[in-house]
Amino acid sequence: MRQTTETTEAGRTIREETPLLISGSSLYGEERADLFIAEGRIRALGPEAAAEAKRLMAEHGPDAVRRIDAEGLIALPGMVDLHTHLREPGREDAETVESGSRAAALGGFTAVHAMANSSPVADTAGVVEQVHRLGLESGWTEVHPVGAVTVGLAGEQLAELGAMADSSAQVRMFSDDGICVHNPVLMRRALEYVKSFGGFIAQHAQEPLLTDGAQMNEGCVSAVLGLPGWPAVAEEAIIARDVLLTQHVESRLHVCHVSTKGSVEIVRWAKERGIDVTAEVTPHHLILTEEMVRSFNPVYKVNPPLRTAEDVHALREGLADGTIDVIGTDHAPHPTQLKECEWHQAAMGMTGLETALSVVQHTMVDTGLMDWRRFAEVSSVRPAEIAGHPHQGRPLAVGEPAHLILVDPQARRTVRPEEHATKGRNSPFSGMELPGQVRTTILAGRAVVDEGALQRSLTGRKADHRA
Numbered sequence: 001m002r003q004t005t006e007t008t009e010a011g012r013t014i015r016e017e018t019p020l021l022i023s024g025s026s027l028y029g030e031e032r033a034d035l036f037i038a039e040g041r042i043r044a045l046g047p048e049a050a051a052e053a054k055r056l057m058a059e060h061g062p063d064a065v066r067r068i069d070a071e072g073l074i075a076l077p078g079m080v081d082l083h084t085h086l087r088e089p090g091r092e093d094a095e096t097v098e099s100g101s102r103a104a105a106l107g108g109f110t111a112v113h114a115m116a117n118s119s120p121v122a123d124t125a126g127v128v129e130q131v132h133r134l135g136l137e138s139g140w141t142e143v144h145p146v147g148a149v150t151v152g153l154a155g156e157q158l159a160e161l162g163a164m165a166d167s168s169a170q171v172r173m174f175s176d177d178g179i180c181v182h183n184p185v186l187m188r189r190a191l192e193y194v195k196s197f198g199g200f201i202a203q204h205a206q207e208p209l210l211t212d213g214a215q216m217n218e219g220c221v222s223a224v225l226g227l228p229g230w231p232a233v234a235e236e237a238i239i240a241r242d243v244l245l246t247q248h249v250e251s252r253l254h255v256c257h258v259s260t261k262g263s264v265e266i267v268r269w270a271k272e273r274g275i276d277v278t279a280e281v282t283p284h285h286l287i288l289t290e291e292m293v294r295s296f297n298p299v300y301k302v303n304p305p306l307r308t309a310e311d312v313h314a315l316r317e318g319l320a321d322g323t324i325d326v327i328g329t330d331h332a333p334h335p336t337q338l339k340e341c342e343w344h345q346a347a348m349g350m351t352g353l354e355t356a357l358s359v360v361q362h363t364m365v366d367t368g369l370m371d372w373r374r375f376a377e378v379s380s381v382r383p384a385e386i387a388g389h390p391h392q393g394r395p396l397a398v399g400e401p402a403h404l405i406l407v408d409p410q411a412r413r414t415v416r417p418e419e420h421a422t423k424g425r426n427s428p429f430s431g432m433e434l435p436g437q438v439r440t441t442i443l444a445g446r447a448v449v450d451e452g453a454l455q456r457s458l459t460g461r462k463a464d465h466r467a
């Protein structure tokens, strides 16, 4: 009987993976086609796939090929998240690279980008290499560290961007996310500096003086609740400034978690002028509004804040028409004591890796605003292009790397955060019934998730490995 074997040779794991025959799935929700996967790549599609599997079984016996029945499932390229908080090093009580990677794999992500606001901050080659190595050791998903723009996220001095780019982590994406790079001179220098190695700056757009002490969106609800407001203009003013700076120095800007109608309009304006800007929206900003804050439940406290129904509408339209390029989860796990407390004291952020696909299906696909092919664009193809990973976000075609997922669009699940793989229990969707489930996640030819559960990682870790 042929089995998946693993031997370690000179410290390097050599894998021999049983080839996979995926039968009955529909590619991008369109035509049905079998897929044959071997040695980490899609080797055959359609009738060729079954023929290939048959040949192999005739030669080596029935166990030479593992079959996955994907009847009724949609095959899509593995999702790529540009905005994930993995918390390690320093806040392993909130999340680790291992626990966050598992959550990512279960959510359908074959690559994530770990934001730099760890402790110590990922502002040196040493820290980004550490995060990258932890990701490789976990083997549930690819982990690409994001480098900090400024030392310690303090906004005073540029971090060693070149050293991080040259490191084994090959960082191209830089962000002080959580904090805005508000000094325009520093922002300009950062935009200029990253050009030399094809990098880009991902900005958390928040004018700090306009949001001092802010607790929620500024508007009627904040007035009624008596909470200090976070005006839309605090986000929009920074985006407007940064697209102009980007145009001026001919660099590349990515706008994190766009949350207002005005922000969408500014990005649209910038794109029409050929400015090299991309934008992301989180799943939670596509569905939740500031009305949730009336409950004073800190699970709804997030940065940028939940906005108005009008903003949600504009974000959905912007994502559908391509003004917004990608979905970014902004997965932000927190220990329970930082979320189950009084609103003013609570940390900002929500988990999102394990619910992203369901929320986007619910808000965008099931509403007819986009089809699954466009879903693949915003969740996989574009984020891989922006981050510069030529092996991710690839089409489902012969010869391509086998990073893909199988989704059951008919499934309906009630979100139970206590069952999630992330350490964070702060899901705003807790108790909600949402459509869609990632049944299988294939990373480099291995089904790291199958039947909706963790199997074995690329490095042989199992679901019961201590996270």
Ligand SMILES: [Zn+2]
Binding pocket: 177, 178, 179, 204, 256, 257, 303, 304
């Ligand atoms: Zn942010």
